[in-house]
Amino acid sequence: MAVTLPDATGAAGEELFAPSPAAGARTPPAAVRRSSIIARLRRRAVFLETFTWLYLIWSIIPIGIAVLFSFNSGKAQATWQGFSWRWYVTDPTQSVLHNAELHQAFVQTLVLAGLTTLITVPIGVAFAIGIDRWRTRTASALNFVMIFSFVVPELLLAIALFFVVTDLLHFLPLGTTAEVAGLVVWNLSWPAIVVRSRLVTIGRVYEEAAADLGASRLKALWRVLMPMLMPAIFASAVLVFAGVIDDFVIVEQLSSTAATQPVSVAIYSNVHGGLAGPALNALATLMLVISLVVAAIGYVGYRLMTRGERKNTAEALTTIAGM
Amino acid sequence: MPGGTITLRNLTKRFGDHNAVDDISLEVHGGEFFSLLGPSGCGKTTTLRMVAGFEEPTAGQIILDGADVGRMPPNKRKVNTVFQSYALFPFLDVAENVAFGLRYQGCTRAEAKQRVAGALDLVQLTGYERRRPGQLSGGQQQRVALARALVLNPSVLLLDEPLGALDAKLRRALQVELKALQERVGITFLYVTHDQEEALTMSDRLAVMSNGRIAQLGPPRVVYEEPESAYVADFLGVSNLMDAVAAPGGDGTCRLTIGEFSLTSTCGSLRASGPVKVAVRPERVGIEAFVASGDNRVPAMIERTVFLGSSTQVVVRLAAGAGLQSVVRNDDPAAGWVAGTPIKVVLPPDALRVLANDGGTVEQIHEETLGDVAPVPA
Ligand SMILES: Nc1ncnc2c1ncn2[C@@H]1O[C@H](COP(=O)(O)OP(=O)(O)OP(=O)(O)O)[C@@H](O)[C@H]1O
Ligand SMILES: [Mg+2]
Numbered sequence: 001m002a003v004t005l006p007d008a009t010g011a012a013g014e015e016l017f018a019p020s021p022a023a024g025a026r027t028p029p030a031a032v033r034r035s036s037i038i039a040r041l042r043r044r045a046v047f048l049e050t051f052t053w054l055y056l057i058w059s060i061i062p063i064g065i066a067v068l069f070s071f072n073s074g075k076a077q078a079t080w081q082g083f084s085w086r087w088y089v090t091d092p093t094q095s096v097l098h099n100a101e102l103h104q105a106f107v108q109t110l111v112l113a114g115l116t117t118l119i120t121v122p123i124g125v126a127f128a129i130g131i132d133r134w135r136t137r138t139a140s141a142l143n144f145v146m147i148f149s150f151v152v153p154e155l156l157l158a159i160a161l162f163f164v165v166t167d168l169l170h171f172l173p174l175g176t177t178a179e180v181a182g183l184v185v186w187n188l189s190w191p192a193i194v195v196r197s198r199l200v201t202i203g204r205v206y207e208e209a210a211a212d213l214g215a216s217r218l219k220a221l222w223r224v225l226m227p228m229l230m231p232a233i234f235a236s237a238v239l240v241f242a243g244v245i246d247d248f249v250i251v252e253q254l255s256s257t258a259a260t261q262p263v264s265v266a267i268y269s270n271v272h273g274g275l276a277g278p279a280l281n282a283l284a285t286l287m288l289v290i291s292l293v294v295a296a297i298g299y300v301g302y303r304l305m306t307r308g309e310r311k312n313t314a315e316a317l318t319t320i321a322g323m
Numbered sequence: 324m325p326g327g328t329i330t331l332r333n334l335t336k337r338f339g340d341h342n343a344v345d346d347i348s349l350e351v352h353g354g355e356f357f358s359l360l361g362p363s364g365c366g367k368t369t370t371l372r373m374v375a376g377f378e379e380p381t382a383g384q385i386i387l388d389g390a391d392v393g394r395m396p397p398n399k400r401k402v403n404t405v406f407q408s409y410a411l412f413p414f415l416d417v418a419e420n421v422a423f424g425l426r427y428q429g430c431t432r433a434e435a436k437q438r439v440a441g442a443l444d445l446v447q448l449t450g451y452e453r454r455r456p457g458q459l460s461g462g463q464q465q466r467v468a469l470a471r472a473l474v475l476n477p478s479v480l481l482l483d484e485p486l487g488a489l490d491a492k493l494r495r496a497l498q499v500e501l502k503a504l505q506e507r508v509g510i511t512f513l514y515v516t517h518d519q520e521e522a523l524t525m526s527d528r529l530a531v532m533s534n535g536r537i538a539q540l541g542p543p544r545v546v547y548e549e550p551e552s553a554y555v556a557d558f559l560g561v562s563n564l565m566d567a568v569a570a571p572g573g574d575g576t577c578r579l580t581i582g583e584f585s586l587t588s589t590c591g592s593l594r595a596s597g598p599v600k601v602a603v604r605p606e607r608v609g610i611e612a613f614v615a616s617g618d619n620r621v622p623a624m625i626e627r628t629v630f631l632g633s634s635t636q637v638v639v640r641l642a643a644g645a646g647l648q649s650v651v652r653n654d655d656p657a658a659g660w661v662a663g664t665p666i667k668v669v670l671p672p673d674a675l676r677v678l679a680n681d682g683g684t685v686e687q688i689h690e691e692t693l694g695d696v697a698p699v700p701a
Binding site for chain 1: 472
């Protein structure tokens with residue numbers, strides 16, 4: 001279920017895009033001989049709009065159904081038996097609240113997301129500043145690593161990390177420690193790239209102004225660059241947090257027991273031969289809500305932080321979406 | 324004088340194999356308003372950035388009040404900069420922006436508050452303390468940038484096209500204000516601009532730059548009236564420029580041949596010989612009826628007349644093909660003559676300036692400057 005989340009955000013992007021051709025079609029024709037072009041444009045707009053709606057329906061309806069049945073009072077996944085909170089709280093053994101495995105998975109996901117964000121973002125910011133502002137050989141090497149981790153398939157990285165952890169780094173046990181380590185490596189390029197693109201936008205003139213006024217390089221970094229990077233840092237924290245919630249491949253490889261399984265792994269292993277049932281829907285719904293809330297916080301927060309900068313909605317969205 | 328003398332000695336900055344600043348030497352006196360003037364890409368900003376400390380010189384020295392500061396980091400130099408983009412910190416309000424540097428001068432809170440108030444008063448922005456830069460107009464931002472630098476009592480203020488982003492009217496108002504302010508605070512201003520009118524009206528002295536070198540240095544009136552090269556004359560938009568062939572004349576004069584006509588010059592590089600450029604300012608180009616005769620008179624034809632308000636511009640074409648502009652009083656008979664009227668152009672010997680043949684980098688020729696009205700310094 002968690003795997004369908006990116007589709008939902010993608011669909012939001014589509015929706016943003018759709019109105020513009022429609023708006024173009026609404027402008028009155030400038031000349032009669034142009035009317036056939038306009039008509040064609042309108043047909044295209046209708047086609048685009050229809051397609052967008054089909055896409056939205058196709059991606060949202062399954063999620064909607066899954067969410068709906070998490071509130072079913074019975075065990076059925078196909079027949080509605082009345083509304084209840086049974087699978088969230090009231091069922092004494094199988095609800096998310098009372099089933100230890102599900103409960104733990106939920107907590108584990110939040111712990112992983114929190115820890116990974118706390119570790120990844122500062123390192124990523126440091127990398128970004130290092131790569132962009134200190135043009136050295138090390139900086140180029142770091143830059144290569146950033147791009148590399150973008151290109152490497154997640155599964156490859158996960159398996160590689162698994163062998164490194166089990167065969168080489170014995171002090172790094174499978175479970176939360178290894179999971180966080182793997183997630184940090186995998187997500188590091190987000191803050192590095194988002195913060196770096198902001199660094200490029202900002203340019204060096206503010207640091208030069210600070211130096212000119214008497215600030216040392218470190219002071220300029222701290223008093224001027226950091227506040228100006230805040231929106232990007234915040235956006236990348238949101239991205240990392242949401243990314244960890246979504247993650248499956250790395251945590252699946254690096255979790256040890258059921259106790260360190262996050263939601264995605266718990267759902268996966270239970271659908272295939274565990275306690276299948278609406279409680280899983282409930283768990284997935286909770287993760288969906290958290291993802292949406294995080295995305296909303298990210299969007300609103302970014303807009304607020306860049307208030308004076310004449311940003312438009314699309315820019316805020318694409319930054320949050322990490323583009 | 325409170326100090327503020329800058330000496331540049333053989334200053335050079337190379338980017339790759341391109342000399343952005345090429346062996347510049349000059350001295351700016353304490354309390355002087357000194358401008359670096361030149362077209363885009365001639366190295367003005369690079370020079371200024373080296374004085375500020377943002378670029379390290381490839382060679383040469385920057386001496387500030389007797390000490391070589393060439394390798395000193397910018398935060399240690401007693402110079403401050405007003406950036407072209409202002410570079411106000413967007414997340415701080417006006418008062419915080421102005422107070423930014425005071426922290427590094429070991430100011431107490433009370434003293435800082437007082438100095439910020441003083442600086443804002445100086446640039447007439449009292450009452451704007453709590454505004455963010457984004458809530459200010461371009462001119463107000465420019466003043467904040469000025470206050471932020473001046474509050475630190477620098478011995479030298481560096482300004483990189485500080486009025487470049489403003490509209491023409493505000494520009495002119497701020498030129499006057501900035502000059503008045505400089506005289507009041509008495510610190511050295513090193514001012515970069517590509518606007519010749521701005522440089523001519525504001526500076527005590529100026530250096531015209533070309534391709535990383537200084538083409539001419541001196542007070543505005545001298546540079547404007549006695550350009551040493553075609554490049555300077557052309558860049559200052561002063562003059563009509565003509566091609567001529569020079570030969571030494573009697574009594575230290577110079578004989579110029581323009582087309583088939585022969586003229587005498589008594590100013591400029593009188594010992595030049597061979598092809599040269601000759602400059603003559605529009606105010607000095609006289610127009611007489613075709614029947615007039617005498618020395619330094621050349622037949623020509625009126626091409627058009629343009630009413631300028633207080634005077635009239637007459638564009639003429641010499642028989643030799645060159646175009647010339649002349650500015651005459653409105654009551655001059657020439658002001659009323661129609662296009663196509665044959666006339667005589669009078670080019671007085673002391674107005675015909677022979678320019679040293681510097682193999683110049685003049686891109687424009689007189690053809691292109693025709694129709695432009697040469698600015699006259701106030
Ligand atoms: N960091 C740099 N790296 C490479 N070349 C540079 C750099 N900075 C400036 N240059 C080059 O040096 C030359 C002088 O640049 P500079 O910025 O000093 O010109 P300028 O006189 O200030 O022009 P403008 O009026 O357009 O600001 C230009 O050819 C420019 O391309
Ligand atoms: Mg410049």
